[in-house]
Amino acid sequence: MSDPMPSDLAAVETPALVVDLDRLDANLSRAADYAASHGLALRPHVKTHKSPFVAAAQLRLGAKGLTCATPREVEVMSEVSDDVLLAYPPVGRARARRIAALPESVRLIVALDSEQAASELARAARDARREIGVYVELDLGMHRVGTPTVDAAVAVARYVTECDGLTFEGLAFYPGHIRQRMSEQDAALETLDTGLARALERFHEAGLPPRVVSGGSTPTLWRTHEVPGVTEIRPGTYVFNDRQTVATGACGWDDCALTILATVVSTAVPGQAVIDAGTKALGREPVRGVEGEGFGQVLEHPEVLVSRMSEEHGVLDLGESDWQPVVGERVRVVPNHVCIVVHLHDLVYGMRGDTIHSSWPIAARGRGQIPV
Numbered sequence: 001m002s003d004p005m006p007s008d009l010a011a012v013e014t015p016a017l018v019v020d021l022d023r024l025d026a027n028l029s030r031a032a033d034y035a036a037s038h039g040l041a042l043r044p045h046v047k048t049h050k051s052p053f054v055a056a057a058q059l060r061l062g063a064k065g066l067t068c069a070t071p072r073e074v075e076v077m078s079e080v081s082d083d084v085l086l087a088y089p090p091v092g093r094a095r096a097r098r099i100a101a102l103p104e105s106v107r108l109i110v111a112l113d114s115e116q117a118a119s120e121l122a123r124a125a126r127d128a129r130r131e132i133g134v135y136v137e138l139d140l141g142m143h144r145v146g147t148p149t150v151d152a153a154v155a156v157a158r159y160v161t162e163c164d165g166l167t168f169e170g171l172a173f174y175p176g177h178i179r180q181r182m183s184e185q186d187a188a189l190e191t192l193d194t195g196l197a198r199a200l201e202r203f204h205e206a207g208l209p210p211r212v213v214s215g216g217s218t219p220t221l222w223r224t225h226e227v228p229g230v231t232e233i234r235p236g237t238y239v240f241n242d243r244q245t246v247a248t249g250a251c252g253w254d255d256c257a258l259t260i261l262a263t264v265v266s267t268a269v270p271g272q273a274v275i276d277a278g279t280k281a282l283g284r285e286p287v288r289g290v291e292g293e294g295f296g297q298v299l300e301h302p303e304v305l306v307s308r309m310s311e312e313h314g315v316l317d318l319g320e321s322d323w324q325p326v327v328g329e330r331v332r333v334v335p336n337h338v339c340i341v342v343h344l345h346d347l348v349y350g351m352r353g354d355t356i357h358s359s360w361p362i363a364a365r366g367r368g369q370i371p372v
């Protein structure tokens with residue numbers, strides 16, 4: 001039998017994930033209001049929270065559907081949403097068959113950039129006797145996935161229209177290369193705008209007008225309306241935010257909803273304190289795109305950074321601080337990249353003020369592969 005839920009943080013074993021529910025609510029509402037006020041459909045990416053609990057709140061606030069990266073996320077999220085996008089190439093028979101096996105009541109869309117992926121997906125759709133929607137992924141600067149040219153994207157879209165089992169729904173791109181401060185994004189957004197306008201023109205000329213143009217990220221979230229043609233946004237990180245998001249100006253320090261609760265386990269070495277959150281609790285992501293050192297920042301003492309880590313040890317650099325931590329003291333660390341951190345834990349504690357209000361499992365973490 002599991003222990004009853006602790007009533008306050010002092011009773012929680014560390015390291016543990018703690019979410020300020022008021023901040024989470026505010027973050028969810030802000031993005032929902034932004035999308036509604038600009039006529040954009042919101043299809044949040046669940047890779048940040050991996051939780052049906054948070055996804056249900058996003059849907060209650062008007063999200064059209066959800067975006068996933070893994071078959072596991074698709075399966076778990078189909079329990080709360082009947083409209084799910086897999087924004088990841090469905091390459092490999094096992095992956096294609098697994099997602100095609102979703103309940104038929106769930107509208108499934110998949111983003112892809114090759115005829116091979118479309119062909120595998122079409123076969124899985126036919127075998128499962130269902131229709132799967134397709135967004136053709138276009139590279140507009142991220143250089144990760146997506147066809148490098150518009151003509152190649154048109155060719156993939158045309159191929160999709162010829163595949164039984166698939167329906168061409170629209171275009172997808174991910175502006176993940178835009179990580180500079182919001183105020184410095186003008187040139188990058190203009191390039192994006194030009195590239196997208198050219199793509200839309202070609203798709204119309206080819207007789208394949210996309211019904212949906214799906215883009216969006218957290219660093220560009222509040223400026224999406226400056227890129228005409230986008231109809232749907234897929235921000236993920238905005239639910240919790242993190243040091244990286246603060247650095248881009250897409251949120252403030254007080255909008256960081258998730259922290260890692262940790263305990264000071266040693267102050268033996270002068271000038272530093274060691275907490276029980278190392279790489280296996282915090283990840284090892286640098287702050288990218290903008291300046292920023294360390295692997296996390298102490299909420300209560302923002303001048304203190306996690307400067308070094310081992311697997312279970314995080315070293316707090318006290319060089320810039322008057323704070324004199326004692327062994328057993330608790331701190332909350334704002335992570336650099338919250339999505340990686342969530343994925344490393346099993347459970348989240350939700351706080352209202354100083355009281356633990358709820359807890360929920362990170363249900364869609366891991367791969368959910370079936371043992372043979």
Ligand SMILES: Cc1ncc(COP(=O)(O)O)c(C=O)c1O
Pocket residue numbers: 045067087174176216217218219234235236237238
């Ligand atoms: C395809 C895709 N869409 C949307 C997102 C969400 O971006 P962000 O976390 O910046 O909100 C991601 C993030 O990795 C992504 O890979």
